[in-house]
Amino acid sequence: MKVITGLALTMLLSSMAMANNTLAINMSQMENGLSNVQKGFLYNNPVLIKEGVAEIHKANALFHNSEETKKYLPKDKKHMSNIAFNASKRIDNASADLLKSLDKKQFSKAHQSYSEIINACGSCHAVVRGW
Numbered sequence: 001m002k003v004i005t006g007l008a009l010t011m012l013l014s015s016m017a018m019a020n021n022t023l024a025i026n027m028s029q030m031e032n033g034l035s036n037v038q039k040g041f042l043y044n045n046p047v048l049i050k051e052g053v054a055e056i057h058k059a060n061a062l063f064h065n066s067e068e069t070k071k072y073l074p075k076d077k078k079h080m081s082n083i084a085f086n087a088s089k090r091i092d093n094a095s096a097d098l099l100k101s102l103d104k105k106q107f108s109k110a111h112q113s114y115s116e117i118i119n120a121c122g123s124c125h126a127v128v129r130g131w
């Protein structure tokens with residue numbers, strides 16, 4: 001019995017560690033993507049903006065539904081997984097808008113979508129961190 005409990009505990013802890021590791025890797029991709037988008041706007045380089053958006057999009061796929069998003073929230077914030085998931089959806093929507101505006105060479109509008117992405121990052125972090 002003790003062995004089984006110990007094993008179950010080890011499995012639980014290692015899956016939690018794996019979830020944490022995945023989260024950290026994805027967040028660093030989010031950060032890298034976001035700074036490439038920023039650099040792209042600063043240096044007026046649409047290719048870099050698009051690369052950054054693609055990085056963000058890839059990392060953001062971690063939160064593809066509300067249940068999945070819950071896994072990455074602290075224990076006392078799991079009931080707010082819908083808000084966190086909506087923040088992730090906002091990132092996807094704003095990214096799509098950003099790319100559309102870029103294609104039409106509407107840079108100012110594209111830049112507004114970039115701000116919207118940052119705000120959405122902040123919405124989820126506000127939930128997670130109790131800001």
Ligand code: HEC
Nearest residue numbers: 024027030031034063072084085087088121124125128129
């Ligand atoms: C659905 C929720 C969610 C969204 C959306 C989200 N994050 Fe995070 N982020 C987290 C969680 C959970 C953590 C880990 C807990 C913490 O750092 O407070 C985190 C932490 C981070 C960290 C710190 C990582 C570390 O190793 O300390 C960075 C950087 C980060 N996020 C960047 C971003 C960027 C950039 C975006 C938007 C493009 C973003 N995040 C969007 C949930 C989210």
